[in-house]
Amino acid sequence: MLTSLKGKSIIVTGGSKGIGRGIATVFARQGAKVTITARGEEALKTAVSEIEGDVRYEVCDVSDWASVQTMVANAAEAQGGLDVICANAGAFPQTKIIDMDPEEWDIVLSTNLKSSFLCVKAAIPHFEKASKGRVILTSSITGPITGFPGWSHYGASKSGQLGFLKTAALELSRYNTTINAVMPGNIYTEGLQGLGQEYLDTMAASIPLKRLGDVEDIGNAALFFASEEAAYITGQQIVVDGGQIIPESLEALEEI
Numbered sequence: 001m002l003t004s005l006k007g008k009s010i011i012v013t014g015g016s017k018g019i020g021r022g023i024a025t026v027f028a029r030q031g032a033k034v035t036i037t038a039r040g041e042e043a044l045k046t047a048v049s050e051i052e053g054d055v056r057y058e059v060c061d062v063s064d065w066a067s068v069q070t071m072v073a074n075a076a077e078a079q080g081g082l083d084v085i086c087a088n089a090g091a092f093p094q095t096k097i098i099d100m101d102p103e104e105w106d107i108v109l110s111t112n113l114k115s116s117f118l119c120v121k122a123a124i125p126h127f128e129k130a131s132k133g134r135v136i137l138t139s140s141i142t143g144p145i146t147g148f149p150g151w152s153h154y155g156a157s158k159s160g161q162l163g164f165l166k167t168a169a170l171e172l173s174r175y176n177t178t179i180n181a182v183m184p185g186n187i188y189t190e191g192l193q194g195l196g197q198e199y200l201d202t203m204a205a206s207i208p209l210k211r212l213g214d215v216e217d218i219g220n221a222a223l224f225f226a227s228e229e230a231a232y233i234t235g236q237q238i239v240v241d242g243g244q245i246i247p248e249s250l251e252a253l254e255e256i
């Protein structure tokens with residue numbers, strides 16, 4: 001049993017859907033005060049009405065500095081400070097390099113990587129004031145460990161988050177703040193459903209635990225990094241993928 005996060009102030013970007021919503025659900029269940037953010041207000045309203053607990057929302061584009069600054073300031077004011085920010089929002093359009101418009105590269109890198117920097121930058125004054133804080137990034141196995149045709153920009157952004165993490169851990173230690181990353185495998189979300197049933201079925205078959213992950217599997221890993229018990233862990237990452245990256249070959253999977 002982890003020490004309770006009751007009353008702690010949490011921000012989850014991309015909290016209207018998928019993994020972010022799962023992270024928000026896990027923290028709200030613990031009694032934390034949670035602000036979820038996204039660009040689409042309707043999905044935010046729906047999530048706030050459906051997640052049980054103390055949950056509010058801020059409309060925010062995580063690739064835009066002014067938007068992130070306003071969102072963090074509003075959340076901290078409404079929730080009496082800031083204890084944890086989960087930089088989770090991300091996008092994964094699937095386009096091969098040969099077909100990729102350079103603008104798409106920039107959008108994916110801004111949404112997935114620059115956003116991590118912006119969230120941390122906006123949160124630092126609050127962590128400095130409180131002399132403590134936690135940052136949790138949602139990275140991926142795709143990029144740091146694996147590859148998949150169509151996701152060169154996505155993989156670069158997710159590896160980039162881990163590069164950012166190392167130096168950020170050093171700089172944040174000054175404010176008694178830790179930063180760690182969760183690296184999900186294939187988690188059943190609205191975003192993943194958009195890739196089609198064939199993709200979902202093939203992926204589930206390639207995972208030793210024979211199922212896609214649940215959004216709360218990622219929420220539970222984030223909860224651990226936010227807990228008192230994880231106070232001495234920083235600059236690290238954990239893979240949550242049902243064993244997907246382990247088999248050396250198809251034969252290794254078939255032998256199970």
Ligand code: NAP
Binds near residue numbers: 039112184186188189
């Ligand atoms: P999802 O179901 O598509 O949800 C994405 C969330 O991010 C939505 O709330 C979306 O809301 C928000 N978002 C997207 N672009 C944004 C922007 N520019 N500003 C603010 N919010 C934005 O995706 P997901 O599958 O949950 O993925 C969430 C994170 O997990 C991503 O970082 C992704 O790379 C990572 N991940 C997912 C998987 C997986 O299997 N699902 C695996 C590895 C890593 P709006 O569109 O309304 O803004």
